Structure formats: structure tokens, C-alpha cells
Amino acid sequence: MTVPYEKIPFAGTVPSPQKENEGMITGNWRTRRPILDAEKCTSCQLCWISCPDSSINLGSETSSLTFNLKYCKGCGICNEVCPVGAISLVPELDFED
């Protein structure tokens, strides 16, 4: 369906996003979901720095890191780079959501 011209911003320019680009939600690409074993995690942050989709949220003193499942594509780099095997990849179909 052709987009009405009044609905298109001036010359197609859009504001830059602040925290996430909802124009391209990619969580539904996943066939495998990363799962963290918090006991094993040493907070080295190697997985965080290696995620092409900026989809690992750092933990804190009290909480472990989390995965941004709205965008995570399930590429599995985090699983590969983790030096202690704290991340495993579980088939996406195993999950309800």
C-alpha cells in the first residue's frame, strides 16, 4: 500500500533513536535463545562487548546480566565468547512466549 505523502516526514528524515530503534524489531528472528547460568557468570563482560545488536544489558552489584529479547537475533556469539560457559542456547520453540 502506497504511504500517503502527508504521512511521510520531510524528505524522509527521522529523529535518531535514544535507546532502541523500534522501526526494526528483530527478536522474532531467533531460533535459539541465550540463557544465562548466573552461578557461573564472572561478570567479565566479554559477551556484552561482543553483541552486534547491543542486546545484553549489564547487571549490577545485585543482579546478573540480562538479554534484550525484543531484539536478540540468537546469533550465539555470546555463547561462543563466554570463557566459562555461562551462556547456553536453547531452542526458541521450547519457550511459551
Add this chain to the structure above:
Amino acid sequence: MLEEIKSIKKAPVEEYYVPGHRTCAGCGPALQYRLVAKAAGPNTIFLGPTGCMYVANTSYACGPWATPWMHTQITNGGAVASGVEAAFKAMIRKHKTDAEFPNIIVMAGDGGTSDIGIQALSAAFYRGHNILFICYDNESYANTGIQASPMTPYGAWTTFTPAGPVVPEGKKLMPKDITKIMAHGHPELKYLATASLSYPIDLMNKVRKGLNANGPAFLYIHAPCPKGWSFPADKTVEIGKLAVETGMIQLYELIDGEYKLTYKPTKYKPITEYIKYQGRFSHLQPEHIEKLQQFANQRLKEVGVEVEAPTITT
């Protein structure tokens, strides 16, 4: 001046390349883009020549940069950046803006750097504009479906260099070394280095050094491409490491006219350790692999590393 990042744990937490882009799962260029944006910070303007890092990131009518970003043609990243830089210089001097002079970064692929974009890049560096030109090297024209670029390695399969009885090696030509081309003959050059997404702190610090250089800075970033090179999406960082550990890629800076390695493996592995994981090399015969090994040895020699050709185990 941007400060040196001491470790992964001390790396800035803020993201300027946010989640939400249509790049392949495990995309190497996307990862390096995130690291570059992280290192550069908010006072940054990106210019994006056409390529994967344009099309895949801005599909559709949106984008993941928290900073200003503009599209350029694949031909003219260097020229458009020159114009942006000249504009800020003029507007600041003439008090037509109260903006601070921004980081101006061109994020060009290997085609937009060494092939169709080389004229604009060279001219920008000749003129001495205060810009950082980054070549993200996924070793092909990836966005159009993996075609050979001047930086595609010898022996790589691409849709323009398929292997067949007439051309058993696939790509016959050795690649251009754009970093060395830029290193010599541009008197205004202020900083030049190579980096890899598998060495993120080194990469981010080189970005910062380039931005601090107050003149033209060139940064080559090796960015493995799972789709183009035919390896599983989770191996991107590992493939990048193997490239460095086999000597196919060298991490160095140009300091006072000399190449200084910033990382050197204790012992170089044979290049077979690198190419065996990549489908694009699967057709190579021993004589082709030997040629590729010679190529790696030659590149190492050029940055002052003499290696004995490791034995090729078939």
C-alpha cells in the same frame, strides 16, 4: 580529547548504536559499528556510504544511531565528510553556529573505500580535513549479494568470482592493501591504524586516537561476514581472532612513518587454521592455499614480521 579505555569493564556503558537493525545475525560490521559509536560518543556525526552498513541498518526509514547520521553515495563518503567538516569550520569561525566541532566519521565498506570511493577518500586526506575515515572490511560488496571487491582475498568465492573448471581458484587477483595506499603519499595524514572487532578495546582506543588526531585519520577494521564468507553466525569473533593469529590480518599503527604492531601472536598459525572454517575457500587446492600463505607472509613482512612459512597440513 577522548581518553584511553583501559579494559572491557572500564569501557563506556552508553550505547550510540542501539538495538534494532536489519543486519544479519552475527554481523561483523554491525558489531564494529557499535564499538566505534561507543568509543566516539555523542558529539559525533556519521556519514554512511551505500553498503550493508547503510541499507541493512536503515531498513526501513529508520536507523540505530543515537547521533546524527546521513547517507552518502558509495562513491563519495570522503567528499561529503569534507563538506561537513568545512561547513563546521566556516560556521564556527563566522559565528553562524554555537555548536562545538563534532567528530566526523565516514563508515565505508571495502568497496566504498578502495574501489569506487578511493578518489574521494584520497582527496579528503590530501586536503587535510579533520575527519576519521573507517573502512569496515567484510571483503566483498556484501549488500548486493557478495560480489568481489578489490579487498576480497585471493581464492575467495563470490558471485563474480565463482570457482569452476576454468577458474579453479575463484578469485585470481590478490587484494589491494588500502591501508598501505593511504599510509604513503598523503602529507596531511595524522593517524593510521588497523583493527579487528575481535580485539574491542584495541579497536575503541584506535577510534579515539583517530578522533583526537585533529586531522585526517584512517582506520581499517577487519569485520568478518558470516553470510559472505559462509561460516556460522556465532563464529564471527572467533574467525576475526584466527585472521590475526594466522597473520592474514595484522594489527598495527603508523607511528612516525613506521609500522608498529599493537598485537603480535606469540606464534603464527598456518592460514589453513583460518580458511578451513569458511565455505568461501572450500574449493581451494593445495597450490592455491600455498599462494594464500605466501600472501600472508608477505603482508607480515611488510610490517616487520619475518615468519617461517608454517607447514601446510592438508
Add this chain to the structure above:
Amino acid sequence: MGVKKRMSGCVATANAIRLADVDVICSYPIRPYTGIMSELARMVADGELDAEFVLGEGEHGQLSVVYGAAAAGARAFTGSSGVGVMYAMELYSPISGERLPLQMCIADRTLDPPGDFGSEQTDAMCCRDQGWIQGWASTPQEALDISLMYYRIGEDPRVLLPQYACQDGYFVSHILGEVDVPTQAEVKAFLPPYKNHHVLDVKNPMIIGAQIEPQMGPGLQYQRYLAVEGSRKVIEEVHEEFADIFGRKYDPWIEEYMTEGAETVIFIQGGHAETGKTVVRRLRNLGEKVGLVRLRTIRPFPTQQVRECLSRFKAVGVIDNSVSFGIACSAGILLTEVRAAIYDMGDKVKTVGFVAGLGGEMITHDEFYKVFKKLKEVVKTGRVDKESYWLPFEL
């Protein structure tokens, strides 16, 4: 009222750019427009103009540099001639589609092959589809004036489009004419600072030029179409304002010369009109009912104004100082555009196309006389037996 001096079209244009306080200029040498850049370089070196004078690597690079500069919020200027104009072709649509009101001066020149430094309007005419404001100056004074007006028109928030300020190579760009150079104060009153809806600004970050799906394509083109059509009103307003401030009144669309009571007229664009005017004067003295209509703005094409004007005459000789091989009616671009504009008048106004002055040759008095003679014959017989003539070979 400024200072009156004799100067070439190149120097006149450079003075306009100086008065417009342009911020970024990108140069590259090619005859015959180079003189504009040399003069600007001198002005910058002598402190008469504060601008970044960027030494471009080629015409494609020139347009790319000013594209970046305009996107960053600076007033930018560049120019070229001949094949250089063609080399930059890739940039014309992006610049107009991104709504960046930079200005390019084209001192026209024939295209290769082979090398020929002579004037011909083909180079700039090839760009007419790209969504830029475009018109030809026929004197150095007009060259200065249109450069100032075009920035004002292009930067108007209702327009935001780039402009081709064209002038005939050598005939206008190099031959001296008397030019009243305005004062800086007058120009400041006429031309406000450049502002745009989107600029590269870290305080207000935007993504300019993201990839789209086809479904957004028609809408984006339509926006640009509306901007070009909407510029008509602005072009008229700006010409009024210009007349008020600088005292020189131009019709925004067409200049009529001795057309009262004319039966046949020449329709022509650019500097060759000056030669045509001399011939019109002489024929008028002999009692011939002739006149000349000069097209000042070709984009947007003044369809309504051309229709109304030409409907008063019996035959129009459309002079094309450019080539368009294989075009409908086998003459040139202006003939087809004029015929399209006056289509509804059917057979009432006869039009004949004359391709002339190619390669840098003058259109001679003799050729103009022959054109009027042919038009007179067309009025007498009521027929157009041949609709196109390539001068000087045919006719």
C-alpha cells in the same frame, strides 16, 4: 544602488557569491566557468569573503562536498561546465531530494566528443529533470542578480531546493558588461540566513536519507513535486522583493522584447537573445511585425505564462541552443516544451524549431533573419511544412 563596474559574467557571479556570504565553496577547473572560482579564490585570499575554499578532486567530488556542507547547515556554492556537469550527475537527485538549497553555477559548454570549449546549453539542459530551480542569465548583470535571487528562492522554507544558475559560456561568462554591484547592506536586507528543517546537529540528532521500501517512494517524490510547483509563487514574490530593494525589475518567467503588435516572435533562452534583439530592432525599423520572447526560468517551466504570451502571436520560432538527438519533432527540448505548453491552442499558433549556435558558434544576424523569413512564410501559407531546422545547414 551599488557600484557600477564593467565585468564578465564569471566575475559578476563571484560578486554575488561574495555578497551572499557563502560559507563553503568547492572548486574544480574546467572551461569556461573556472573564472568564477579563480575570482572567489582571490576574494578569499584578499579577505573580501570568509569561506572555506575547498579544492575539489573532480566535479562529482565538488557536488558531494557542497552536499555535505549544506546538510551541516552552511550556505554552499559550486559550479561547472560541459562534461564536468555530466560527471556530477549522480548527485543532482540526492541533493534535491534531500532538500538542500545549495547553488551551482553552470557556464555552459558543449559536451564531448571531441573537446570543444565553445558554449552550448546541452550540459545544463541534461539536468532539467532533477528537481532544481533553473534559468539562464543573458548578461553579466543578470548573472549576478539571479545568483542572489536563487539563494533567496531556494532557501525559502516553502521551497528548500537547490538551484542551477546558468549563463552562456564565453558570450556571458567572459564578455564584459556593465554591472551594478549591490552593497552588502542591500543584500543583507534581501537574503536572510540559511535555515533548514533537517541539519546535522548533535543537539537534535536526525537520520537523513534512510533506505525506504517502494511504498514510500511515490510519497517522497510527490513531496518534491509539490515543492517545485510551490516554488512558482515564491519565484514571483522574490522577483518583486528584488525589484523593491535593488531597483531592477525582471519578469520572473519571460522577458518580452518589442512584442507589441508582433505577428512572429523568436522564443529563446540565454545570451543569444541579445543578438536576436538587435535583429528584431532592425526588422522593426523596416516595418516588420516581429518580436522576441526570452525564457528566463526553465524549471519550473512557466506553462501558463508561456501559453498566455505565445497565444498573442501567429508563428513562433523556438531556438534550441542544445542537442537532444532523436527527440520528438526532431528539433530541441524547448520546442517540445513549448508545444506541450500551447497544445490546447491547436493550430492557432504555429511553432517551428531551430537548432542553432551549437559548439560555441554565434547565432548570426543572418541566421536570425532567415528564421524570421521562414516564420513570415509560415504565417502567409498557414502551414508548417518542416517543423525543425538545424542551422546553418538547413534553411
